[in-house]
Amino acid sequence: MSKGARYFAGVDVGSVSVKAVLLSRRKLLASEVAASGGNYRETTQKVIDAVLARTGIAFDRLSGIIVTGLGGGSSPFSARQVSDITCNAMGSHVLFPSARTVIDIGGQFTKVARITPQGRVADFLMSEKCATGSGRFLQIIARILQVKLEDIGPLSMESEKPVEFSTNCAVFAESETVSRIAEGAKPRDILAGVHRAMASKVSMLVKRLKIEPDVVLTGGCGEDAGLVQAIGHALGIKIFVPREPRITAAFGAACLAEAEICDLHRTCQ
Amino acid sequence: MPFAGIDIGSTMTKVVIVGEKEDILSSVIGPTGAEHRHLAFQVVDAAVKKAGLVFESLDFVVATGYGRINVPFADKQITEITCHARGVRVLQPTVRTIIDIGGQDCKGIKLDRQGKVSNFVMNDKCAAGTGRFLEVIAEALGIELADMGELSLRAETYVKISNTCTVFAEHEVTSQLAEGAAIPEIVAGLHEAIAGRVVNMVRQLGIEKDVVVTGGGAKNIGLVRAIERKVGFPVILPPDPFLTGALGAALLGRDFFGRGMRRDHKRAMEGVTFFK
Numbered sequence: 001m002s003k004g005a006r007y008f009a010g011v012d013v014g015s016v017s018v019k020a021v022l023l024s025r026r027k028l029l030a031s032e033v034a035a036s037g038g039n040y041r042e043t044t045q046k047v048i049d050a051v052l053a054r055t056g057i058a059f060d061r062l063s064g065i066i067v068t069g070l071g072g073g074s075s076p077f078s079a080r081q082v083s084d085i086t087c088n089a090m091g092s093h094v095l096f097p098s099a100r101t102v103i104d105i106g107g108q109f110t111k112v113a114r115i116t117p118q119g120r121v122a123d124f125l126m127s128e129k130c131a132t133g134s135g136r137f138l139q140i141i142a143r144i145l146q147v148k149l150e151d152i153g154p155l156s157m158e159s160e161k162p163v164e165f166s167t168n169c170a171v172f173a174e175s176e177t178v179s180r181i182a183e184g185a186k187p188r189d190i191l192a193g194v195h196r197a198m199a200s201k202v203s204m205l206v207k208r209l210k211i212e213p214d215v216v217l218t219g220g221c222g223e224d225a226g227l228v229q230a231i232g233h234a235l236g237i238k239i240f241v242p243r244e245p246r247i248t249a250a251f252g253a254a255c256l257a258e259a260e261i262c263d264l265h266r267t268c269q
Numbered sequence: 270m271p272f273a274g275i276d277i278g279s280t281m282t283k284v285v286i287v288g289e290k291e292d293i294l295s296s297v298i299g300p301t302g303a304e305h306r307h308l309a310f311q312v313v314d315a316a317v318k319k320a321g322l323v324f325e326s327l328d329f330v331v332a333t334g335y336g337r338i339n340v341p342f343a344d345k346q347i348t349e350i351t352c353h354a355r356g357v358r359v360l361q362p363t364v365r366t367i368i369d370i371g372g373q374d375c376k377g378i379k380l381d382r383q384g385k386v387s388n389f390v391m392n393d394k395c396a397a398g399t400g401r402f403l404e405v406i407a408e409a410l411g412i413e414l415a416d417m418g419e420l421s422l423r424a425e426t427y428v429k430i431s432n433t434c435t436v437f438a439e440h441e442v443t444s445q446l447a448e449g450a451a452i453p454e455i456v457a458g459l460h461e462a463i464a465g466r467v468v469n470m471v472r473q474l475g476i477e478k479d480v481v482v483t484g485g486g487a488k489n490i491g492l493v494r495a496i497e498r499k500v501g502f503p504v505i506l507p508p509d510p511f512l513t514g515a516l517g518a519a520l521l522g523r524d525f526f527g528r529g530m531r532r533d534h535k536r537a538m539e540g541v542t543f544f545k
Binding site: 038108128129130131136137140167168169170171172 | 373394395396432434435440
């Protein structure tokens with residue numbers, strides 16, 4: 001901890017998990033992810049306490065905090081609130097300066113943004129009407145198959161014969177999955193089929209916005225390599241994924257907090 | 270001279286046996302299950318016996334519904350749109366619009382003055398607006414599907430459900446419950462949401478009096494009342510809303526027979542013995 005260093009935090013309060021990031025000079029110092037649960041306020045406090053404890057920095061040493069995400073309004077401390085699309089765009093830009101399209105697939109919502117070379121949002125589209133393009137679809141099917149979320153990607157990539165679903169509706173696909181299991185379909189083929197259905201839904205959204213390379217995929221679903229592959233295939237383009245895709249928006253929030261206070265090239269040296 | 274109509278829906282298999290004078294001799298409703306073919310025969314056999322007949326005495330068999338190709342002993346397969354129209358015509362000839370809410374789809378059917386299908390719309394792509402939506406939410410609320418109608422009538426106001434998607438609505442409902450909303454009001458809100466969706470879809474056809482509601486959805490009085498509020502006048506309910514399609518299928522069989530078509534008993538029996 002250098003003496004004159006300034007520290008910044010970003011918290012992303014999502015529908016499924018709350019993420020906190022602590023950084024200095026755009027360098028990630030600590031991050032924490034916790035299930036959102038029923039009390040966003042409490043969870044927000046918990047994750048910020050965790051990143052501070054891990055780095056040994058006191059709360060009042062923070063030079064700036066930005067909160068984002070659907071539950072960003074219920075912060076226990078005073079902090080500026082910025083839309084998660086803006087934060088996610090900034091996070092993706094810092095990690096991949098060549099990024100021009102950002103696809104964010106979270107627990108409930110899928111968002112696609114076109115971003116400028118400076119990391120600002122030029123245009124965006126959001127799918128919130130239907131669960132098929134969201135992480136919820138995967139969760140539902142994984143629960144039936146009793147496959148852990150982190151095992152979905154590797155397992156699905158072993159598939160040689162993805163199941164062709166007759167429906168795009170997550171609810172109907174749930175009952176179809178049960179019939180397919182009864183017919184002897186393998187879990188890996190069912191998961192690969194779900195990935196295809198999701199990828200077709202997501203690529204429809206991306207194409208409506210007009211795709212521009214490079215394409216970055218963020219959000220918890222970015223951890224599912226099988227899904228990333230399916231989307232890359234559907235779009236016919238290489239997809240870049242941050243090492244920890246889940247915390248991209250929180251990271252971007254902290255970067256924005258820092259940019260508000262410091263001109264990174266001069267002050268805050 | 271008995272005629273059988275079999276309607277294999279996504280959830281239920283319905284059979285109606287009619288006589289020469291368009292009179293219903295018997296009807297049976299069974300679950301569809303995974304083994305359509307085997308079950309189809311069982312339900313037909315039960316209906317035939319209930320009417321005091323034997324299977325071999327059937328003069329024509331028509332299958333309809335989404336599982337209609339899985340009835341090897343049927344003489345003809347006809348879409349449920351046509352069958353519904355035919356069934357409704359005998360029940361209530363003044364009907365011009367049919368709203369059918371099934372387990373996994375919903376339809377609007379427009380009839381001309383002769384009771385023939387002039388146009389239709391259908392949603393089978395998405396669970397919103399189908400029986401499945403109510404089934405999922407009933408489970409989340411820990412109540413019985415069959416109780417939802419009566420329960421919602423107790424509500425004085427309703428909770429607005431903003432999500433179209435069943436998956437998201439399920440989540441919304443559990444949060445409403447956590448925030449202290451009363452179950453009857455939530456259920457009333459669900460009925461409003463489904464009625465709005467279905468009626469908007471059927472409006473594409475132009476809603477014309479009389480309107481009949483068929484399918485499992487018609488068994489839900491709360492949903493029926495919500496539909497009436499949306500269309501602005503009372504709707505007609507068949508004596509047994511599940512049976513309209515099967516009844517229509519049986520009557521169409523009788524029509525075919527009247528026009529000289531005959532049942533191929535030998536081929537039909539091969540279809541049966543194979544699955545017996």
